[in-house]
Amino acid sequence: MAFLPVILWSDVLIWLLFATAAIFGWLSVRNPLWRTAWQRVGRSRAGMASATVLVVFVGVGLLDSIHYRPRLEEAAASAASGTSRQPPAYAVEVLSVLDAILTPLRTRNEKTYSEPLATRAYAKESIESRGADGQLQQSRDYPRLKHGGAHLGTDETQRDADIGQRLLRALALATLLWWALAAATAAGLARAESCTHEEAWRRIWHNESDFAWNAVLATIGVLLLVVLPLAALSFNYHVFGTDKVGQDVFYQVLKSVRTALVIGLVTTLVTLPLAIFLGVLAGYFRGWVDDLIQYLYTTLSSIPGVLLIAAAVLMMQVLIDNHPQWFATAAERADLRLLALCFILGVTSWTGLCRLLRGETLKLRELEYIQAAQAFGVADLRIIGRHILPNLMHIVIIALVMDFSSLVLAEAVLSYVGIGVDPTMISFGTMINNARMELAREPMVWWSLAAAFVFMFTLVLAANLLADAVRDAFDPRIAGSA
């Protein structure tokens, strides 16, 4: 095999979550109550526009969650010639599918900083060159980048024209793709609602369809107009420049997406079971169970979050540093540290949801239909499963989408404080942390920070807007009045 698949724990969890979401989506389509709630989300234009953006982010994150170790070249060559019977050797470096797609971005590193789209480095260096008389000459100039605009050769004056040309081509392609997509959507809608194409087109843009197609199409249009030019330029230039060690910032930003998603999503795997189980237990059985669970979450929530996280992460670091034998590769160590961070974040943040669920269960168990079920002698577990849990789900879903953005923001802060992800793992937090001193440089290095800002802002904003749409659709107080 040309590669050795590596299954990191976070990959497993991410795909597991993906599968769960798919199953849940299928279930909620069959349940009429849920279907109407999701249809309300589908009608929300802000919600659907942000969902489209999030799908792109999740796509990047999923691509970055299939890992493998490539086979080393020499070993492959010797194995092919049959001269050695050695088992094939694989690189220590763990790559993902995204890395493979972005190979040019990943491998074409410069020496140090360079501006976005630059062909020359950011600082002057002494360059040795041969003059006309064949003498070695030393001059101080901005050295030419190894990869940025390398296809231009010595003809750097052509840079602007080249960029313009590529941009134009990408924009034209984006427009073409968008029209094709929009036409296909209209055709699909026309068939589904059995009307003419013109009618379908009108319904889309006059907001008369049952789904916010106009928002989705507009968002896709904007995304295409941004993504295609970026992609077209990124293979020949450093679109967002390079950082201190010469790594492409665009690559780093794309890699950060997965870290943010893992933190935002995997944490809920810890939060939800704890909160649901304990909250329902406390609210349903009351008495000493309630007292005990209340004591537990009051105690946990009385420790200020950051401090508890700091203490727990500190202890985890000691554990990891004292047991280097647990991890085969650096990626595995970073990965486990990421999961430990998720676990810690989850353990410290389930209390709010638990309190909410307990209160709601207390209210529900006094309702007539549950009293009736109890009077019929239905087992407690069955009552909880059939009558209480489904009526709590809207709280859980709202909490889930609301927590995502705050977790992504928390990751950046924690990584800055030094209790976040492994320093070798690319994340928004580590990017900001590395870049914040660079504003003081002369001339200023602003691109790392700007790129991290734009991507993080887009992700969190989209998550916030979707959370609002979901809350509006699922919260009976709001949904009932609207």
Add this chain to the structure above:
Amino acid sequence: MLAYLVRRLLYALPILIGVNVITFALFFVVNTPDDMARMQLGVKRVTPEAIDKWKAQRGYDKPLFINDAASGSAVFTDTIFFSKSARMFAGDFGRAEDGRDIAREITSRMGPSLAIALPTFVLGLLVTVSFALMLTFFRASYLDFWGVVLCVAMMSISGLFYIIGGQFLISKLWKLVPISGYGSGLDAWKFVILPVLIGVISGIGSSTRWYRTIFLEEISRDYVRTARAKGLSELVVLFRHVLRNAMIPILTGVVVVIPLLFMGSLLTESFFGIPGLGSYTIDAINAQDFAVVRAMVFIGSVLYIVGLILTDLSYTFVDPRIRFN
């Protein structure tokens, strides 16, 4: 009232003991003192003697809970649990890695923390509540819509960017105030302005939205309709009726954090080089000073519980229907 207070304090005791046990478990059971010593001394090439010395210096060489070697009450007191955890109740936090008394360090660092946190808190509350009232007054208009959009956008920006951006714009570009540092006495004002300003701005987004929801919920009630029906102007309704009745949900979120102001803010203090408790904690985290982190966790919980009690007390001031029972 006194009986109520005593009862509340008695309720708080088991919670504090719980916090104490959790931190103890986190710091001494998850990792043994040997692990901590190895971490501090460097994992490689560390001799057992060095570990023993490190532990003896810090008093980590005792048994965890029960000291069989001792006699009398020392069986329980001459242990790590008693000397490191239980003594925190008496305000004895031991010494930091650099040998300084943690309790004294904490009292001297509270001032700068408070100098930043208190103005941020008060100003932030004023700004966000008035902003939210304004949005409520102009509800369902374009102003309200764009105000909410602004809030959502502002709460989607990481706090780090507010600090970095503010420092860059105000201190580096416009050179209005020093970029970081702290002065003694009244000279501190020019170091305080920027952190306070940034703190207020970064909090606007989420708080305003939260208050706006509270106000909107309140404004759809019957008593508001009655107030309007008897001819009160919208402003009077807003300030005299809605604001007052919204006090309970506002106080729930606000009073709890007042005692925690003493702890300062981790981010702000470390970015602006303010010698408060927040930067103390960050330094301790980076230096892996377990004793300091343990002490801060404990103090933080004590302050939080004080905040909870204060919240309950504050309810009786805004709602006479609530009595202590």
